[in-house]
Amino acid sequence: MNPIQSFKPLALAAALCAAAIGAGCAGGDPVANRTEGKTPAIIGIPSDSVEKFGGQAGIDVWVDDLFYYILADNRINTIFTTHGHVQRQMALNKELENMVMGGPAHYSGASMSAAHAELGLTLTQFNAVVEDAYLACDAARTPYHVCNQLIAALAPFERVIVSR
Numbered sequence: 706m707n708p709i710q711s712f713k714p715l716a717l718a719a720a721l722c723a724a725a726i727g728a729g730c731a732g733g734d735p736v737a738n739r740t741e742g743k744t745p746a747i748i749g750i751p752s753d754s755v756e757k758f759g760g761q762a763g764i765d766v767w768v769d770d771l772f773y774y775i776l777a778d779n780r781i782n783t784i785f786t787t788h789g790h791v792q793r794q795m796a797l798n799k800e801l802e803n804m805v806m807g808g809p810a811h812y813s814g815a816s817m818s819a820a821h822a823e824l825g826l827t828l829t830q831f832n833a834v835v836e837d838a839y840l841a842c843d844a845a846r847t848p849y850h851v852c853n854q855l856i857a858a859l860a861p862f863e864r865v866i867v868s869r
């Protein structure tokens with residue numbers, strides 16, 4: 706192979722890396738790709754998260770507890786009682802949480818952007834749900850590091866759920 710041909714993929718990778726700054730680009734970077742020692746730069750959801758959560762039964766208990774705390778939370782509960790369909794939301798969250806942690810469930814509800822578009826939610830309201838999620842972990846006796854795996858899996862939705 707001539708040197709120009711072999712150079713092309715590298716140049717493309719470099720260009721993609723440049724375009725991906727901010728989104729994180731670990732290609733070929735020995736520090737970012739390190740798997741032992743310091744924390745890797747790109748953190749995935751461990752493949753045993755659903756199992757650690759107690760399987761679907763554990764997720765179901767956690768979602769039941771989550772909605773207990775949401776409905777008791779005066780910062781946000783009227784949003785749910787006014788605009789929500791709590792039984793439907795609980796059933797769909799049981800699917801969603803399984804799916805985002807890498808489980809086999811199929812999420813059958815609306816996209817997170819469509820489901821929350823009309824609600825005009827703030828970051829403060831989003832964070833209130835996150836706090837309730839941690840309370841649900843305590844109630845379900847889910848270990849903190851396992852709870853964090855679920856929170857990390859849900860965190861990217863903040864960008865489409867918060868709209869003001």
Ligand code: HEM
Binds near residue numbers: 788798830831862
């Ligand atoms: C990561 C955080 C969140 C997740 C995973 C989540 C998940 C969901 C799911 C699965 C649905 C059902 C979609 C459907 O009916 O097809 C839904 C709807 C809804 N969510 Fe969220 N949600 C989150 C944050 C919030 C926050 C912060 C609020 C308000 C404070 C909220 C209020 C609602 C309401 C009121 C609905 C019903 C909308 C409707 O039926 O028109 N959600 N959410």
